[in-house]
Amino acid sequence: MSHTEPRSGESENALAGVELRMAADPTQLSIVRAVAADIAMRQDFDLDSIEDLKLAVDEACSTLISLATTDAVLSARFIVVDGAVQVFTEVGSERSAPPDRDSFGWRVLSALVDSVTTWVAPRADAFEVHIDLVKRSLGTVDA
Template identity: 45%
Template sequence: MTGWEPPPLHAHNDIELWLGADLVHLPIVRSVVATIATRADFDLDAIADLRLAVDEACSTLITRAIPGTTMRCRFTVSGDELRFIGTVKSATDSTPSTKSFGWRVLTTLTDAVDARVAADGHDGHKVDIEIAKRRAAVDVPGAGA
């Protein structure tokens, strides 16, 4: 493909995947977030939480996606935080329900969660789910006052 340029990333540490919006791709996204969290020194419990949270966010997005479209997954590590933003094109103009079991899972496993919907300028809507998880503070014996 001549002339093809990837979309600009917001930060040097951004990692972005574009996958078919299909549940069959969930293991790939779970593996990527676990690898990123491991490299960012998250503990095993936080890594497990992130795997489940990203899985739930992507599952929610995929069920809203227009069949045959793609899902964009962006991972950003900044300081002690890992942020994930998943995006799909949807025919639905509403955000996922904050009263659902899936939303409860997201709010329990992460430090922040948000969903947004915007018209995409064509015949659909762009649905985003953003989650953030901070690395646990580690107490170092003998440190401090």
Template identity: 40%
Template sequence: MSEGSTPRKADVELRLPADGAYASVLRTTTAGLAARLDFTLDDIEDLRIAIGEASALVLPDADPEADLTCRYFLASHAMTIEVSVESSSSGPDDPASFAWQVLSTLAADTEMDHADGRITVRLTMASSIGETDR
């Protein structure tokens, strides 16, 4: 989202305890939404990996008792996902980290933001079906 723009309401929002034990719930939800958008099985698996890496980037810096929030913005054959936690730390800024490299390789667009006491990783992925329909 560009600076100064009005935040759009997410199509789906999932809030979980900021604990790695809930990563499977996040991956399963993401896969289910991708299936509804007609992502291929390979695309869904890539998305499951990407969402796992996104949560791995933000969880270590989560404040105690914080929630992991995942917001999904759905489009035809594509989705943008924002994974965020409340954090008083400066957040992960290492673009050379393994998790960031995997995420950047799998997603069409990625960015990380630390503002208003939240660390947010935003990724956009498109179905390869949507690419062949053009």
């Protein structure tokens, strides 16, 4: 685990983030779900919102694992800003297209969080596929 600083432009009260880097393997999903749940609990999310975040992180990471190159590293970075948990996930892939937004998994993911985006960045040897999501607690209002 490594700690990250908030990106420039994020509010000054942003909690230092947590980044997990692990093998892009389904056996690692329980770790990332546990971290998501712990962060949501510390932000006083209700039980349904905690479960929603866990499932969303699981779906995002599962999707990325299915696109990963052999021996790829899956990264999941969590940052809390103004009561919302922001999750930035990425993995190396040979695929230049983002995940299918018409799939059942994407629809489930979209229903569980307040916002979700995906994008692909070129790397020297392949591509980097990203899925970023935001989950707000019920008491958090958009500014």
